[in-house]
Every structure is written in C-alpha cells, then in structure tokens.
Amino acid sequence: MSDKDVAFISGAVRMYRERRGWYRSVCNVFMVGEKSRMEMRVMINVKELVDLENATQAKKIFWDQDIYDQEQERIFGRSWLFLTHDSLIPKNGDFVMSRMGEDKVIVSRQKDGSVEAFINSCSHRGNQVCHADSGNAKAFTCNYHGWVFGQNGDLVDVPLDTLCYHDNLKKAELGLRKVRVESYKGLIFGNMDPDAISLEEYLxxxxxxxxxxxxxxxxxxxxxxxxxxxxxxxxxxxxxxxxxxxxxxxxxxxxxxxxxxxxxxxxxxxxxxxxxxxxxxxxxxxxxxxxxxxxxxxxxxxxxxxxxxxxxxxxxxxxxxxxxxxxxxxxxxxxxxxxxxxxxxxxxxxxxxxxxxxxxxxxxxxxxxxxxxxxxxxxxxxxxxxxxxxxxxxxxxxxxxxxxxxxxxxxxxxxxxxxxxxxxxxxxxxxxxxxxxxxxxxxxxxxxxxxxxxxxxxxxxxxxxxxxxxxxxxxxxxxxxxxxxxxxxxx
Amino acid sequence: MIDESRRVSMDIHYEISQHYFKEATYLQNWKLREWLSEMVDEEILYWMPIEENRLVKDRRPEPTPDDAAVYNDRYKHLKQRVEQIYTGQVWVEDPRSKIRYYVSNIEAFHTDVENEFAIRCNVLVLRHRRDTQIYQHSFLKEDLLRKTKAGFKVVRRKLTIDARSVQDKNLFFFM
CATH class of the missing domain: 3.90.380.10 (Naphthalene 1,2-dioxygenase Alpha Subunit; Chain A, domain 1)
Structure with missing residues (x-):
C-alpha cells in the first residue's frame, strides 16, 4: 500500500466515525424509549470515560451495566482469552471447562494432538452438556434429551433420530458453537471473533x-x-x-x-x-x-x-x-x-x-x-x-x-x-x-x-x-x- | 483409616466434644495464639484439599497433600498466619470481622495408638463483615487428636470444603 492509500483509508475511517457519532445523537433524540438495550449501548462515550492526557478514568467504569455490556461484546467477544495450558490437557480426550466472558466453554484435546474449544450449551435447547471441571471424554451427552457431541463438538448422535425426527435433522449444522483456538508456547487462548488478528499479533x-x-x-x-x-x-x-x-x-x-x-x-x-x-x-x-x-x-x-x-x-x-x-x-x-x-x-x-x-x-x-x-x-x-x-x-x-x-x-x-x-x-x-x-x-x-x-x-x-x-x-x-x-x- | 467399630465411650466423647466447643470459643474470640499453643501439635499437617467436580466414572485418584490445596500448612506456617493478624497492619480485619462456628455430628474413634483419636465432625462457619457482608461455609473436619497432659492437641487436620467455588473474599480464618 502506498502512503496515498493509507491516507485514503484512514480518512474514510475517520469520516465513518464522525458520522457514526452524528447518527448516534439523532437516534438519541428520536428513539430513546423504543431502542433495545443493545442499541442504547452504542451511545457510550468512551473518550469521556478514559482521559489519556490527564491519566484519569470515570469512576463509573467499575459498575455501570451499559459499559459492562459493551465490554462483553467488544472486549470479551473479540479479544484472545486464556483457556488453559498444554500441561493441563496432555492426552487425547482430556478436557477442561473454562469461560470466555460469561460464555462457558469446553476445551478438548483431539486425537491428532490439536485443541478444540466450543461453547458448553446444547444446540437443541441450550442446556449445558458438561458439568465436570475436567476429565477425559470422547463424547459429551446432554442431560436433557440425550444429544451426543463428539470430542470436537460435532453432533454425532440424536435419540429417536429416525423414529421421531424422520431423519430430517441437519446434524452437520448442529455442532456446538466453535471457538477459534491458538496457542503461544503452551498457553492456549480462544477468540470468539473470526475477524480478530492472530494470537501472536495480539500479543x-x-x-x-x-x-x-x-x-x-x-x-x-x-x-x-x-x-x-x-x-x-x-x-x-x-x-x-x-x-x-x-x-x-x-x-x-x-x-x-x-x-x-x-x-x-x-x-x-x-x-x-x-x-x-x-x-x-x-x-x-x-x-x-x-x-x-x-x-x-x-x-x-x-x-x-x-x-x-x-x-x-x-x-x-x-x-x-x-x-x-x-x-x-x-x-x-x-x-x-x-x-x-x-x-x-x-x-x-x-x-x-x-x-x-x-x-x-x-x-x-x-x-x-x-x-x-x-x-x-x-x-x-x-x-x-x-x-x-x-x-x-x-x-x-x-x-x-x-x-x-x-x-x-x-x-x-x-x-x-x-x-x-x-x-x-x-x-x-x-x-x-x-x-x-x-x-x-x-x-x-x-x-x-x-x-x-x-x-x-x-x-x-x-x-x-x-x-x-x-x-x-x-x-x-x-x-x-x-x-x-x-x-x-x-x- | 477410621475403624468404625471402635467408637469411644460416652465419657471420652463428652471430653472430646467439650474440647471442640472450647476450640470454637477460642477461635471466635480471636484467642489465636492460645489456640495455636494449647490445641495444635507442633507436628501438625493442616490441610484443605481442592476437590474438583468430576464425573462419577472418573478414575483419577483422590487429592493427596502433594496436590494443589487451599491449605497445606505446617506449624510454622500457621504461626506466621496468626502473627500476621497481630501486626496491627491487617487492614481487612480492622475493624474485626465476626466469625461463629457451629460444630456438630462429632464422631470419635480409638486408633491403634493409645491416647490418639480419629475424629470427624461437621462445621458450619458464619462470617459477618463490615455492615452487611455475610458468608457461610460448610466443612467436614477430620482430625487426628492426641491427648496430652495439657489437653487435646490436633496432629493432623483435613478440612473438606463443600463449595467448589468459594463464595467469600478469602478463607483466611482458622478452624
């Protein structure tokens, strides 16, 4: 990219940001009361919360619900979060429970030595599929209706699949929600955002x-x-x-x-x-x-x-x-x-x-x-x-x-x-x-x-x-x- | 380790129960130095293991003192903890929090060593701190208790905490 290109891109980003601010204030005037909590959150003025020049922060960053909700989306939903260490899941099938923000995840060692992580919530009705802190498992079976997920999170078995679903269930699309996993010298991290930079760039x-x-x-x-x-x-x-x-x-x-x-x-x-x-x-x-x-x-x-x-x-x-x-x-x-x-x-x-x-x-x-x-x-x-x-x-x-x-x-x-x-x-x-x-x-x-x-x-x-x-x-x-x-x- | 057929007599049980009630009184009145010197043997292993939530079919062994534990203290460590409280600089205990011990289900057994008894009992701990903070903890306490001329002393104490995730700022108290 030439300097000209860089200048063009940063100009466009700046313009987008400025206009986004304008849209926010318009929305603020006309739509308060109708907007959902999610949309309301966009109005947080981060620059007011952190003053870099004077090195101060607003006291409300420690307890405000709207700030917290935005953190869940923008920080915990996009950052590389520590999951576990290689030494804690050494063998095929070893797993540990972890959390990413408020999402519970299972981290599992695969047959080929790689590590997969997926959200601990059944794709059927959302029930937690594993309640143990750690262990060794080739499959995770949901307590509610018995759906079975493999050690990589794929849906492998559904009770009454033929008799009651009449083989209409698209099992290939119903695995547990996967998490991006990368590791740095033994430390294993996960990221919910497919567009995030790599772990090594992030560090x-x-x-x-x-x-x-x-x-x-x-x-x-x-x-x-x-x-x-x-x-x-x-x-x-x-x-x-x-x-x-x-x-x-x-x-x-x-x-x-x-x-x-x-x-x-x-x-x-x-x-x-x-x-x-x-x-x-x-x-x-x-x-x-x-x-x-x-x-x-x-x-x-x-x-x-x-x-x-x-x-x-x-x-x-x-x-x-x-x-x-x-x-x-x-x-x-x-x-x-x-x-x-x-x-x-x-x-x-x-x-x-x-x-x-x-x-x-x-x-x-x-x-x-x-x-x-x-x-x-x-x-x-x-x-x-x-x-x-x-x-x-x-x-x-x-x-x-x-x-x-x-x-x-x-x-x-x-x-x-x-x-x-x-x-x-x-x-x-x-x-x-x-x-x-x-x-x-x-x-x-x-x-x-x-x-x-x-x-x-x-x-x-x-x-x-x-x-x-x-x-x-x-x-x-x-x-x-x-x-x-x-x-x-x-x- | 406990031989269930060797329960102690009513007299000994009474004596041991009184010891535990006295211990609770010492601890809830902040007589920590007295507790340590009168009721804890210098050979003490004071141990609170971490028990994970594991599936029933999980065959991994139970934790031992070689594994991660909330407490894995010998006498000198307990002494350090007690003395820390009395430096006058433990701000979290100034003003002092209130702690109360409810000791129940005391079972006592003879062991192969004369004057050494294996004990298990349940302990409910209630802590009140500052204006409105209330914390409660449920424990199984398993002791090896030695009878000396100066009274009973604990030689080995295993504290099993029922909560996997502790609902309190800390577990820095004695029991």
Whole structure:
C-alpha cells in the first residue's frame, strides 16, 4: 500500500466515525424509549470515560451495566482469552471447562494432538452438556434429551433420530458453537471473533517479553492445577489493573504479610522512606494493553526458604543471557506482576497465575493456577505450588489483603455523586517512553502507573472500535501520547 | 483409616466434644495464639484439599497433600498466619470481622495408638463483615487428636470444603 492509500483509508475511517457519532445523537433524540438495550449501548462515550492526557478514568467504569455490556461484546467477544495450558490437557480426550466472558466453554484435546474449544450449551435447547471441571471424554451427552457431541463438538448422535425426527435433522449444522483456538508456547487462548488478528499479533511486543519466561533456559513454564476458584464482588478490571501495574500498593496493602514473610521484599513493607524506589525495577506497556511491572533481582522472593528454586534460577540465568541477551536475563531474574489484556494475570516469581472471569459488572470468579518452570524437579514444583497458594491462593496471606480493596473499589464508586467523579493514575507520568533495550513503552520505576495508562489506553480503543479493522489502522499511532517523551534518551 | 467399630465411650466423647466447643470459643474470640499453643501439635499437617467436580466414572485418584490445596500448612506456617493478624497492619480485619462456628455430628474413634483419636465432625462457619457482608461455609473436619497432659492437641487436620467455588473474599480464618 502506498502512503496515498493509507491516507485514503484512514480518512474514510475517520469520516465513518464522525458520522457514526452524528447518527448516534439523532437516534438519541428520536428513539430513546423504543431502542433495545443493545442499541442504547452504542451511545457510550468512551473518550469521556478514559482521559489519556490527564491519566484519569470515570469512576463509573467499575459498575455501570451499559459499559459492562459493551465490554462483553467488544472486549470479551473479540479479544484472545486464556483457556488453559498444554500441561493441563496432555492426552487425547482430556478436557477442561473454562469461560470466555460469561460464555462457558469446553476445551478438548483431539486425537491428532490439536485443541478444540466450543461453547458448553446444547444446540437443541441450550442446556449445558458438561458439568465436570475436567476429565477425559470422547463424547459429551446432554442431560436433557440425550444429544451426543463428539470430542470436537460435532453432533454425532440424536435419540429417536429416525423414529421421531424422520431423519430430517441437519446434524452437520448442529455442532456446538466453535471457538477459534491458538496457542503461544503452551498457553492456549480462544477468540470468539473470526475477524480478530492472530494470537501472536495480539500479543505483539509482549511475545518478546514473554519469551523471557516461556522459553527461558529451554523448557519454559507450565501450569499446575486444578484451579482454586472463588467468587469476589468486584469489577473484573480492578484486579486486572492491579496486576498490570500496581507496584504501589505492595508496601501498604501487604505491609503485615511482607513483614512476617521476611526476605528481600520485607524492605517494601510500610513504604519506608529510605528505599531507592527508582532503582528497584521498571514498568512496561504494549500495543494491546498488555503490561507488567518488574522488581529487579526478586524472582524467588516470596519463597525465602526454597533454596532449590533459587539454585535453579542461578544455574539457568547464564543460558538465558546467552540466548536472549542481558536485558532479558535481568527480567528473567526479576519478579513480575503482569496482565495479558483483558483478564489473564500472573506473578512470575511468586508463581501465581489468575483469570478474572466476569459475572456481571460487580462480580467475578477468580481461577488460580500455579506457574512453574517446566525443568524443575517435581518436588521443587510442589513446594513452589504450596507457597504460591499459601500467599496468593483463596486463603493466601497476601491475597486476603487484596480482596477487600477490590470489592470496595467497585462498590464505593457506585454512589450517585461518587460515580460522577474520576480516578487518578498519574504516577510516573513524565518518566516513561521508548527505551533502547526494550520494546513497548517503559516506565522508570516499578512503583508507577505506566502500565495502568497502557491498559486503559487500549481498553478505550477496543471499546470504541466497531471492528478489528479500525484497531489495525491505529497500529502506527497507538503510542502517540508517549511520542514527545525523551525520558530514556539520555539515560 | 477410621475403624468404625471402635467408637469411644460416652465419657471420652463428652471430653472430646467439650474440647471442640472450647476450640470454637477460642477461635471466635480471636484467642489465636492460645489456640495455636494449647490445641495444635507442633507436628501438625493442616490441610484443605481442592476437590474438583468430576464425573462419577472418573478414575483419577483422590487429592493427596502433594496436590494443589487451599491449605497445606505446617506449624510454622500457621504461626506466621496468626502473627500476621497481630501486626496491627491487617487492614481487612480492622475493624474485626465476626466469625461463629457451629460444630456438630462429632464422631470419635480409638486408633491403634493409645491416647490418639480419629475424629470427624461437621462445621458450619458464619462470617459477618463490615455492615452487611455475610458468608457461610460448610466443612467436614477430620482430625487426628492426641491427648496430652495439657489437653487435646490436633496432629493432623483435613478440612473438606463443600463449595467448589468459594463464595467469600478469602478463607483466611482458622478452624
């Protein structure tokens, strides 16, 4: 495509957007009251919800039903959502249940080793066809009328097919609704939108960062299940933003737990004034809202007594340096708090891996797995799992501190006057930009809100975009708000 | 593991029941250090496994302490949890939440070791937090209880939580 073509296309997109706004206001005047909830939703003004320049968000994003409905359609209906890991469905016929937004899905290993995912709702009357968390099955039979679906979701048998349907049922068209499945180095994701970009494009620069751990010294990482599950009364974005970039809360929310735990992280407890905060680590954000904060040399901090784990990291860091270079070797030895947009979060080093499944604007179900290096000895993996859950499981010594904040951030923004206010994420706002050693946008300290801003920048973009085409045309402009920054140029 | 034919006498059952009621009183009055030092043996394995919803025909073994578990604590971990509460910096427990334990269906059995008893009982936990938050949990509690000069101490505790998906902010409480 020539520059002229690009200019023409972006002009057309701009014109379409402007007119769409005009149509909306006309509809607003003449049709309120007659329009269905779906149509009403189109009137959400995303630009008002997220102010990129001043790094604020409207408080109502945490509880408003219309915003939530639009998120279901535009975010959960079009993003790559984490389903499971290769290590959890190793054999032919192995399956797990998962969720994509509020849709329940079955993820199943096929005979040829590939993975299929399909919606867990019978094509006859909608009943759930599987109620087990996991297992091994060559078929899923609906409890209601006995329709049988194969391990790939195809409809294979219908009771009384000849006697009562008189062979008129078009079985080939009545399989369970398929989900697009792609995987990245063991992590399996699904997407409801056939027009979405590929998983690898969606992860984008995040692949470069993720390879640090998913390739690492060779074996990469795997997940240990089964997941812990719990319901929390909060908006799904509260924990997602917390994991993407909240190094700030660590010293205060978790002051007690860090003190008792001891080790290198204990220095953060209580926000001591003598800590060199700018030298502790960095924050990163990328094209599609994925981001993380890294604390230098803190990879095994939450496991102060696990010498085998520390030894493994010390032994393998050289290989990482050789294969991936020094910047990623440093990240390999750092502790990460990360969110893959929208709702897949993990702590590398603490080894917890969480999905925040939305159930309405004010409720989520938390699924917690353990993330471990594949090449570790099984006993070391188990001791990591025990400590990861002890700190960040349902009864976790740190996790228990967070739940209250998550649910209160949701509920207290509901008040009629409160909801009109704005939330602030300005920490480190002029101390970030392009960095010579890393892709994406890099913030100067892990205690900052760079990756909050990146998360909400993309949230606003995908919420506003009519389709993936409108997102793709922004590929060269997404980092506009950071363009002027020369923060890293003289460092 | 339990030999159903070896139920304890009425006297011992009374003694054991009283122990569980006293334990509930300690816990619901935040006497956590007393609970730990008087009622928990230093060899404790305090275990709350995760039980998936599986099909009846699923032949995979039951979870063991090698598998993922909500609690898989030894004495030092329980001590860390208790001490965390008393740092004065656990904001979620300030003001304190209210917790109440309803212990019932206590069955007690002799084991091959004198002064060690196998116990199972049901526990209903009600938690009230802040203004309006109410949470309830139903558990099966299976203990190995040792009688010492200083009273009964739990050596091994398995807590089976009936909910697959926990309906609460956390399970950070003792039982």
């Amino acid at each position: 984008g620069d995040m692949c470069w960062f993720l390879d640090t751990i998913l390739v690492g010294a060779g074996g990469g990482m795997e997940l240990m299940g089964p997941p812990l599950r719990s319901v929390l009364d909060c908006n799904w974005k509260v924990p997602a933003e917390n994991f993407v970039g909240d190094g700030y809360h660590v010293g205060w929310t978790h002051a007690a737990a860090l003190q008792i735990l001891g080790g290198p992280l204990a220095g953060l407890a209580g926000n001591r004034a003598d800590m060199p905060y700018d030298d502790l680590g960095k924050q990163f954000t990328t094209r599609h809202g994925h981001g993380f904060g890294a604390i230098n040399d803190a990879v095994t901090s939450i496991h102060p007594e696990n010498e085998e784990y520390a030894d493994f990291m010390a032994e393998t860091r050289g290989v990482v340096a050789e294969n991936l270079g020094t910047p990623r070797e440093e990240l390999y030895m750092s502790h990460w708090n990360c969110t893959i947009f929208p709702n897949c979060s993990f702590l590398y080093g603490t080894n917890t891996f969480k999905i925040w499944h939305p159930i309405g604007p004010g409720k989520i179900e938390v699924w917690t797995y353990t993330l471990v290096h594949k090449d570790l000895d099984i006993d070391v993996k188990r001791s990591i799992q025990r400590q990861a859950i002890r700190t960040f499981g349902t009864a976790g010594t740190l996790e228990s501190d967070d739940g209250e904040n998550m649910s209160t951030c949701t509920d207290s923004n509901r008040g009629f006057v409160t909801r009109k206010g704005r939330m602030n994420s300005t920490m480190g706002i002029n101390r970030e930009g392009r960095h010579p050693d890393f892709p994406g946008i890099v913030g100067a300290s892990f205690i900052g809100e760079t990756s909050y801003r990146g998360f909400y920048r993309f949230w606003a973009e995908i919420m506003d975009a009519p389709d993936w085409e409108a997102i793709k045309v922004q590929n060269d402009n997404w980092d506009e708000i950071w363009r002027g920054s020369e923060f890293w140029s003289d460092k």
